[in-house]
Amino acid sequence: MTNAISEIEGMEVIFIIGSNTKETHPVIANRMIKAYRKGAKIIVADPRLIPMVKFADMHLRIRPGSDIALVNGMARVIVDEGLLNKEFIREKTEGFEAWKASLEPFTPEYVERLTGVPREDVARAARIYGSSRRGGIFYTMGITQHTCGTDNVTALANLVSLTGNIGRPSTGINPLRGQNNVQGASDAACLPNVYPGYQKVDDPEVQKKFELAWGRPLSPAVGMTSTIMMNAATDGKIKALYIMGENPVITDPNMHHTVKALESLDFLVVQDIFLTDTARLAEVVLPAACSFEKNGTFTNTERKVQRVRKAVNPPGEAKDDLWILSEISRRLGYEMEAEPEKVFDEYSKLWPALSGMSYLRIDRHGLNWPCPSPEHPGTPYLYKDGFPKGKVPFISVAYQLPAEVCDDQYPFVLTTGRNLFQYHSGSMTRRVEQIEAHAGEPYVEINPSDSENLGIRNGDTITVRSRRGEISIKARVTLRVSEGTVFIPMHYREAAANVITNDAFDPHVKIPELKVCAVNIIPSAVSAV
Amino acid sequence: MVKITIDGRPIEVTESTTILQAAKLLNISIPTLCHHPKLTPFGGCRLCIVEVKGMPKPVTACTTTVSNGMEVTTYSPYLEELRKTVLELILSDHPNDCMVCEQAGSCKLQDLAYDYGIRENRYEGERRIYPNRDGNPFIERDLEKCILCGRCVKVCDEVQGVEAIDFGYRGFRSKICTNYEEDLECEFCGQCVSVCPTGALTGKQWKKKGRKGGQVEVETTCPYCGTGCNITAHVKENEILKITSKEQTWNEGWLCVKGRFGYRFVQSPERLKRPLIKRNGKFEEASWDEALDHVARRLSEIKEKHGADSIGGLSSARCTNEENYAFQKLIRAGIGTNNVDHCARL
Structure with a gap:
């Protein structure tokens, strides 16, 4: 999120697209309802009649997979009716004219045909969002879990650039993370292309920095994502997988394919709190502690790093993941720290956005990154002083069909x-x-x-x-x-x-x-x- | 801004401030029951009555806003007598079964009865008797303990936007009703449980698990969605008895059904308790040394034979930052590949 959750109640317009907020992030929905009580206008774009619609001024009931058409259609209305933020576009963005030309096909008729939303509704939604300078966009997997997911997000980013709805309190674009620490797992670089803090693995300077910190030569080659690893396992290129606290058999698409991939491995080790469907396929299962049984930190969707504290002991001989990881690492000839606070200190030193944090400072209230120094109060909303890469580009995105469309056989x-x-x-x-x-x-x-x-x-x-x-x-x-x-x-x-x-x-x-x-x-x- | 005095002490506040809020700024505490700082004022319980110079009758501090020159008295023998009477009337229609009540020790009504030393009651008479017959698995509703403060109705509407309950009937027959008086059918966020000042609303899960005494409170973060609500685990003898959230947290004490009622997986008998190694297609329990040695040996073999890039690691958005950091460090520095990812895409 570019905004803090508490800022939601100050928003004038809330545009929710591809997020069933009231069911998947109920307490964030409470803040939206608070904003609604203060007079905020809420627009919901979703194929389903989700509970948040009760508080919405408008429900745009789009066809699944037609988000780009809707968002580009709204952008075109904003441009045509002169609701755009000229000053922001001039000073903070680039590529506006070329992008504007790309909106040409998205006429009201065309958008209505693709999305199933009446053209007047598209226009009205565009006017509500486009007239506000204190608007927030919210999305989750309804936007991203598409073959055109990246383009969906880009289309929304264009809408933000067009109106300048970013960089101020209660104004921004807010993906809501679906799992307690999906933000933190990404920050900590359980990603194939970056080291902690999104520092690129294929940048030689960065690589040097981490080789020095970790005392080992590191691979300069970008690794495989989970979806690619599954294919590579089927093809015999991946021979062993170490899975900690995930259940891809249930969560990955095309289950038969996932099971086949995991069965083709030479070796699978799963570390979990239950014998999940994925763990059943493993050669070794390691019993782990759950979050009530260990110390550490989680980073929530607004980038707030918060403490996790041990309340009870793990059952039987189950151990916390940090201990298990350090024991395996030691056996592979590489010593790693197993004390949570020391690991946090090691990690935060390697990423400037966390370097001002410590368990002592996080304690009861947490801190939102970036927090670059011990005196820094944390950053509730991003881009107050502009954007890290200078100007934000407008990037044209074309409407595209989903990978699979209905036919007579599968209607x-x-x-x-x-x-x-x-x-x-x-x-x-x-x-x-x-x-x-x-x-x-x-x-x-x-x-x-x-x-x-x-x-x-x-x-x-x-x-x-x-x-x-x-x-x-x-x-x-x-x-x-x-x-x-x-x-x-x-x-x-x-x-x-x-x-x-x-x-x-x-x-x-x-x-x-x-x-x-x-x-x-x-x-x-x-x-x- | 307006200037007023409360119990002779001057204060300057904005026009929309209530007497109760102004008194709080002066650290003057006025007894309340139906008032909740996160909900709109109700003025239902009449405990917060105060005297305002020039007004013929006492007024409720929670609903009366200040006006210039107002002189407020919050404590006098007359007011205390009225408050005691109000409490006696409430208690005359209450089971007064604190010995067996889940909320004893954390009940606002019990605290007030204690403060006002009420044991005998001048107003004994008919009590409302309701059978308990609600089939939902989460929330215990004991309407006989309900004092009709309306906090649950307000939180369900104002905060949660659900309106699962409301006042029904009139006078002595008044009660908090569900739709058509059926079983409670709602989102089961338990916000109503968290604001109930008595034992009328409690969690079925923590029934008979023990009251306030002997519990340790551990402040932590909810393990479910990415909102990261602050929660308090109430622990006794290595068991989580219940989950609550404090009003002063950034999430204002609000939780959802998973956060408030979804913690019993921790004590599930299905939890893994010992390492397992599969031999001839069957899992066998193993010692930690055996299991860890086995993992290290197999990973080393495969790395030697097929190279580090034939190994991959999938980490977890459920685990902590420290664990995720350590996991990718193990894969990158310990094994030597960037094949590391987690479930962000799913």
Whole structure:
């Protein structure tokens, strides 16, 4: 996020696109509701009738995968009606004219045809966001989990540059991170192309710095992303995988492919708190401590580094991950620190944005990075003093179809996501009996007119089939999804959405297209009786 | 800005300030029950009554805004007698079963009864009797303990935007109702539980797990989504009894169903307790030394035979910064490849 979460309540316009905020980030939604109570206008762009719509001035019910058309269409209205921020464009951006020309095809008619949103609504949304100079954009995987995910984000960034809605309190662009420490895992460089703090592995200067710090020669070659590693495992190029606290069998697209990839390995070691579906495939399973059983820090979606404190002891002989990592490392002839605070100090020295932090300073209230010196108060919102690379470029993005589109054989669009009660692969929440009692059953959301056409009643078990596989699952007939679209929450291993999803991915950042694939719905024989 | 005096002490505040807020600035505490600083004022319980010079009757400090020259008295024998009467009336329709109540020790009504020394009650009479029959797995609703302060109704509407509950009926029959008086059907964020001043709303999960005494509070960060709410784990004998969040945290004490009620996976019998090594297709328990040696040996063999780039590591967005830093350092410096990633894309 470029803004702090607390700044949300000061926003004048909140544009939520591809984020089911009230179910996936409920406490951030509370801040949005607070802003709404103070008069903020909320625009929701989402194929589904998500709970946040209750507070929205407008719900733009777009077709899955048509985000670029919507955003470019809004940009064109802002340009045509002169709502653009000329001063910001002149001083802080470049490439405006060429980009402006690229908007030419996105006429109201064309945008309406691609998105399914009436042209007047696109224009009105553009006016609401474009007239504000204290607007915030919010998105999650609904924007990124597409083959055009990077372009989706670029389109939104263009909208920000066009209006200058950035670099001030309560004004910015805010991806909401879906997991407790996904920000921190990225910062700490569990990424194939960078060292901690996004310092590039293929920059010789940077490489030298880390070789000196870690006392080992380092590889200058950019590594593989998780999606590429899975393909490489199938091809025999990756022979061994060390998986710590992840469950790709459930979370990765095209489950059969993932299982095959993991089974082709010579060696798989999984370190987790439960025997997950991924751990079952391992040669060695190492029992780990959960976050209530160890000390450390998490970095939340607003870049705030906060303390994690040990409340209870791990069960049996389970150990915290840091100890396990240092023991393996020692056996490989490389000594590493295992005391959390010392590791934090080592890490923060290597990245200027963290170098002003310590456990003592973070203590109760945390600090938002960048925090470059021990006196620095942290940075709630980014780009107050301009942008790190100077001017921000406008980058043209063209509309493109999803990797898989509907046809006679697979006439429905499947989109996936989370629900309020469960979390990700479910390895934690599905072991909470109260949550299971309330929301323990997988389901597929289907529009009443579709269910009626197919003779499906609420609660019937039906088959959802794609080119990659099929699952049996209970139908939930609801107006939350539009005609022609079905939704399956990702959490349930017994009817795993990722058996069916498409593993086609974005060419730039390798995010799979989990938000759109083509499926067929087959009423089961039982329900037809 | 307006100038007022409270108990003879002058203060200057903005026009929209309530007497209660102004008193707080002077560190004068006025007893309250229905008031909650994060919710709009209600004026329902009448405990915060104060005298204002020139006004014929006492007024509620939580709903009355200041005006220039106002002279406020917060304590007098007359006010204290009225407050005691209010409490006696509330307690006359309350089970007064503090001996077995989950909230004993953290109950605002109990604290006030203690402050005002109420043991005998002049107003004994009919009590509202309600059967408990709510099937939801998260929230215990004991309407007999409800004092109708309305905090739960307000938090559900104003903060959560859900409106799952509201006041129903009139007079003595008034109660907090769900839609059509069915089981509670809501988001189960438990915000209502966190603001309830009595034992009317509690978590089913922490029933009979022990009251305030002997618990250790550990301040930590929620393990679920990326919001990073600050939570307090209440721990006794190596067990998490409940999760709460304090009002002064940046998340203002608000949590969601997963953060507040989703912690029991920690004690799940399915937790892994010993290292496992698969032999002939079956997992066998192993010692740490055995397992760690095995991992190191296999990784070294594969590195020797196929090179470091034939090894990859997937780290976790669930783990700490320190663990993620150490993981990529192990893969990069210990093994010698940049094949390291995590689940940011999923």
